[in-house]
């Protein structure tokens with residue numbers, strides 16, 4: 131019997147073209163099993179600044195697109211840099227647009243930390259997700275031993291430790307989603 135396909139939506143906290151966090155998510159995408167689709171969400175930078183006045187029955191189209199992608203996902207995979215001891219404003223803004231979006235509540239989340247350190251951002255992200263009633267799957271959260279941000283996806287995929295940790299994260303997440 132074939133397994134149902136699962137959909138994971140990946141959010142990078144960086145808009146930088148050569149972002150290591152985005153490269154990590156692309157590596158995860160290429161390592162995912164045949165039954166788990168990882169889609170990289172590329173619209174975080176297009177969202178307007180969150181404003182409750184805009185969060186009406188007809189929100190901006192970019193917000194609708196984000197919410198539809200969230201609704202279509204079984205889980206989220208987040209990989210973010212730390213900016214000034216917090217998470218980047220782009221990611222926080224995207225999450226703010228999801229606070230009042232009911233399907234976000236209870237969403238499974240795995241967090242990939244691209245490098246040791248950045249503890250403030252990691253802690254802050256967990257606190258925000260907790261406030262939003264997301265379910266962070268700690269067993270599926272991994273830290274990668276990267277010491278710089280110059281590697282691209284191809285280079286990352288050549289490193290056994292990166293492949294192993296990303297595969298571990300995805301497999302653990304998939305197993306929990308299938309329970």
Ligand SMILES: Cc1cc2nc3c(=O)[nH]c(=O)nc-3n(C[C@H](O)[C@H](O)[C@H](O)COP(=O)(O)O)c2cc1C
Pocket residue numbers: 144145146148149150151152210211212213214215216247248278279
């Ligand atoms: C504006 C800014 C603030 C930063 N603040 C921190 C910080 O507080 N702590 C930290 O560990 N790294 C900090 N960094 C370093 C970034 O986390 C690092 O460059 C990371 O690789 C950026 O992610 P990216 O490659 O995905 O764009 C900062 C970088 C920038 C551009």
